[in-house]
Amino acid sequence: MDLRGEVAVVTGASSGIGAATARELAARGAAVVLAARRADLLEAQAQAVRAAGGNALAIPTDVADRTQLAHLAEHATAAFGRVDILVNNAGAGWSRPLASTPPAELIGLLEVNLLGAMLLTRTLLPGMLERDHGAIISVGSLSGRVAMEPLYSASKYGLRGFSLALRRQLRGTGVSVSLVSPGNVRTAMTAHVQARLPEPEIVARAIAELVVRPRREAVIPGKHYAIAWLEQLLPRTADFAYRRRHWSPVLEEETATWKY
Numbered sequence: 001m002d003l004r005g006e007v008a009v010v011t012g013a014s015s016g017i018g019a020a021t022a023r024e025l026a027a028r029g030a031a032v033v034l035a036a037r038r039a040d041l042l043e044a045q046a047q048a049v050r051a052a053g054g055n056a057l058a059i060p061t062d063v064a065d066r067t068q069l070a071h072l073a074e075h076a077t078a079a080f081g082r083v084d085i086l087v088n089n090a091g092a093g094w095s096r097p098l099a100s101t102p103p104a105e106l107i108g109l110l111e112v113n114l115l116g117a118m119l120l121t122r123t124l125l126p127g128m129l130e131r132d133h134g135a136i137i138s139v140g141s142l143s144g145r146v147a148m149e150p151l152y153s154a155s156k157y158g159l160r161g162f163s164l165a166l167r168r169q170l171r172g173t174g175v176s177v178s179l180v181s182p183g184n185v186r187t188a189m190t191a192h193v194q195a196r197l198p199e200p201e202i203v204a205r206a207i208a209e210l211v212v213r214p215r216r217e218a219v220i221p222g223k224h225y226a227i228a229w230l231e232q233l234l235p236r237t238a239d240f241a242y243r244r245r246h247w248s249p250v251l252e253e254e255t256a257t258w259k260y
């Protein structure tokens with residue numbers, strides 16, 4: 001899979017899945033623009049890509065800030081002439097009871113996990129349509145297939161709905177829209193999970209493949225399709241499984257242990 005000549009923007013590229021995706025796309029020849037808030041880490045990731053022979057530019061960006069999103073799009077386009085691939089990956093986890101979640105934090109999570117992706121897509125899409133060429137890949141979650149933490153699941157179900165519907169809207173254009181829905185993988189977001197988990201590179205490779213062979217949705221690793229279908233076909237059984245693993249009562253302040 002040769003991505004030489006392609007220009008990719010990856011949000012949330014300072015760590016985890018986003019950093020692995022930037023490395024993967026660059027290894028396949030794409031020029032990559034890395035975006036996230038932590039400027040030092042972001043530059044270090046860009047430097048690592050360059051050290052491996054890739055072409056990378058770090059643009060510190062808070063995806064919850066519209067002005068910074070516009071700057072990201074302008075700066076990336078000015079540097080490389082266009083954007084062909086957008087990976088909407090920036091995101092944060094959430095596992096507090098809704099009743100004790102401050103409203104400002106609720107809005108803040110949706111701004112990062114959902115609105116940021118929608119607005120950046122909205123900003124870059126016209127250029128892709130003009131050139132009749134582009135790939136938009138959003139990083140959802142198994143929590144966008146299986147209802148778990150109310151706020152986190154709302155953001156990921158929302159992102160999933162956005163991606164699936166946009167894919168239909170753009171059918172027949174040269175712009176593909178794909179969704180990748182990972183289960184738990186080993187990143188900062190799952191630092192609390194004791195079990196052995198796959199590394200973020202498994203998702204990065206899936207994203208690179210979706211650029212070349214777009215799909216409606218790829219659940220990664222594939223074994224998680226079972227729980228996604230259980231939720232859809234047998235929701236009562238899924239309720240029971242959820243209660244067994246997620247025993248803490250609704251008002252308890254504890255962080256839940258089953259979080260994707």
Ligand SMILES: NC(=O)c1ccc[n+]([C@@H]2O[C@H](COP(=O)([O-])OP(=O)(O)OC[C@H]3O[C@@H](n4cnc5c(N)ncnc54)[C@H](OP(=O)(O)O)[C@@H]3O)[C@@H](O)[C@H]2O)c1
Binds near residue numbers: 011016064091181183
């Ligand atoms: N790890 C998993 O098991 C798992 C499973 C399913 C889905 N996901 C999804 O995968 C994506 C990446 O998460 P990860 O697991 O790789 O965790 P991670 O290592 O914590 O990465 C999260 C990334 O998002 C960035 N980010 C957070 N808030 C941001 C903001 N306001 N503006 C710009 N960037 C922001 C972070 O960078 P800065 O802090 O530097 O801004 C960081 O680069 C998320 O969308 C997450 O929901 C992860």
